[in-house]
Amino acid sequence: MLNTYFRLYSFVVVCKRTVICHQNRYMSLKQEKSCGECGRTINGRTDKRFCSDNCRNTFNYKLNSDVTNYVRNINNTLRKNRRILRELNPKGKIKLSRERLLEKGFDFAYHTSTYTTQEGSQYFYCYDQGYLPMKRGYYLLVVKKEF
16 A cells, blocks of 8 residues: 555656646747847757857957957066066176167066065066166166075
């Protein structure tokens, strides 16, 4: 008797699950979603936002391209500044004029960090390559020893 009850109960549970699954499938068929990039109808999961990986990648590229270009330009300028400092300072310490740096294309507006000494002198660094402004338009180029 108990065995018959469990069989009947499991049959009812399976039937209820089947009805619920069919209802959800029917509801998802009624709601047609369109792709966030190209506008085509989306097939598949109900939480899907794009029709393909290509559309998803294109959408996200457009979304982030302004910020990416801005950051890319800053990083390019910082790398250029570091390359110039490294090229002009092969021995680790040298004194150069501002004109020499500008003639190579150095941009003084971009640096990665600053260091202020106890005397108040302020060093500017592009990653590990740095410079200290001195009197009469000269700069002392240095290399940070931590790297």
